[in-house]
Amino acid sequence: MATDSGVAHDFDIVVAGAGPAGLATAIALANEGFATALVGEAGVPRDGRTVALLDGSVRFLKAIGVWERIAPDAAPMTQMRIVDATGSLFRPPPVTFHAREIGLDAFGHNIENTKLVAHLAEEARARAGLALFPARAAGFAADDTAAAVTLADGRRITARLAAGAEGRQSTLRRAAGIGTRTWAYPQTAVTAILSHARDHGGASTEFHTRAGPFTLVPLPGRLSSLVWVNRPQDAARLAALDDASFARAVENEAHSLLGAMQVAGPRGAVPLSGMSASPLTARRLVLIGEAAHVFPPIGAQGLNLGLRDGAALRDAVADARDRAEDIGAAQVLARFGRGRAADTQLRTGAIDLLNRTLLADMLPADLLRGAGLLALGLIAPLRRMVMREGLTPGLGTPRQMRRAPRGRAGEGGGDVVSPALDQHRNQA
Structure with a gap:
């Protein structure tokens, strides 16, 4: 683990925020030979929340050496x-x-948030070229030559580029004057981890209800995580139930799909809201993860989008180094920002539309949603296209998230593209 000596340091890149997106991004950048600083204390509340790491995210985590x-x-x-x-x-x-x-x-693959962050933090501590500063970012400034992050204890870290990954209340984003659009939904997500009598068979099941999605996602063994989106008053009623009564309520809502249930982990409740920052870059600053976008826990898009931000940043700075460009130059950040804005806007719009059609309780919206699901069930090429696009975007997928071309390295393109074969990868 690299540590600081209590004085100002100069780095290639400083990443502010030690959540999963910030940790993975910092590891990826350090792997590429960039002198990287990570600011923040790793840790998330244990409230029953899990994250479904989609195929592209798993490929990224394999490529940076943390998936094992x-x-x-x-x-x-x-x-x-x-x-x-x-x-x-x-x-x-x-x-x-x-x-x-x-x-x-x-x-x-689905994993509990706290376990994911703990594993990434362990990997970060072991990474050469990655200096850890377990303190809050309290300020940010940049000029034509450098970015500077001030810590809560008064220390100042300078770098050629800064990445803000400190969540929806990002200090770096605010200091840079980047605006946000925020919105709220009349919903609260109730979260929990439960055991059940029947095996889930690796199936994630999402019931679309008038209050929002009710989703059970597999965990190892006969365990599943729950995201039950409900009206705030109903969520409060569920939160007040004892564990046995809560488990019966979940079983009833799931139509006993997994048999009898028991609470097997923490429970939580999260009001649903959204946030989108624009632009995604400023002078010597990029935004990633929830500093750039916040989603309701629907469709497993939030963290997966944040990991794509980090993987895309790795590509952008590696390419800039190949071209002998300043990694914090305006043209480098502009290329990054254009690609990430398109991906973010598409996912934001799709999740918002799905959620609002459930809440609408109007026949035209029901017809539209129902016709879409019917088409997906009946038209195989459409279903396959939607599945692929739901996992990773068809255009602009970061290199470490791509599948191998068909007919090479695994039938159907199932293998990870080796970083050693990545023509753009730099030798540190």
């Missing part, structure tokens, strides 16, 4: 079911997506 540590605590998601439980007059049959249909063993 994470994998034992993660469960593969081999199927995804969507069940319309809205009570609509136009209710399509359930739709099941199979990973094998697009040449994958699994769509991704």
Whole structure:
């Protein structure tokens, strides 16, 4: 573990924020030979929340050398079911997506947030070229030659480029004058980890209800994580239940799909909201993760988008170094910002539209949503296209998240592209 001596340091890149996106990004940059500083204390509350790491994110974590540590605590998601439980007059049959249909063993893997962060923090401590500063970022400034992050204890870290990854209240974003658009939903997500009598078979099941999605996602063994989006008053009622009553309520809502249930971990409740920053860059600053975008816990897009931010930043600065460019130059950040803005806007719009159609309780919205699910169930090429796009964008996928071309390194393109074969990878 690299440490500081209590005085100002000069780095290539400073990453502010030690959540999963910040940790993974800092590790990826250090792996490329960039002198990297990571500011922040790793840790998230244990409130029953998990993250579904989709295929591209797993590839990224493999490429940066951390997946082997994470994998034992993660469960593969081999199927995804969507069940319309809205009570609509136009209710399509359930739709099941199979990973094998697009040449994958699994769509991704689900892991508890606290375990993911703990594993990434352990890897960060072991990384050469990565200096850890377990303190809060309290200020930011930049000029034509350098960026500077001031810590809460008064120390000042300088670098050629800064990445803000400190969440929705990002100090770096505010100091740089980047604006945000925020919105709230009349919903609260109830979260928990439960054991159940029947095996989940690697299937993630999402019931669409009038209050929002009710989702059970597999964890190792006969465990699943719950995200139950509900009206705030109903979420408060559920939160007040004892564990046994809560487990019965979950079993009833799941139509006993997994049999009898018991609470097997922490429970939590999170009000749903969204945030989008624009632009995603400023002078010698880029935003990644929840400093750039916040999603409701629907569709497993939030952290996966943040990891794509980090993987795209790795590509941008590696390419700049290949071209003998200043990694913090305006043209480098502009290229990064254009690609990330398109991905962010697409995901934000899709998740917002899905959630609002559930809440609308209007026949035209029901017809639109139902027709879409029916088409996905019946039209295989459309279903495969949607599955692929849901995992990673068709255009602009960061190199360490790409699948191997068909016919090479695994039938169906299932293997990770080796970083050693990445023509753009730099030798540190």
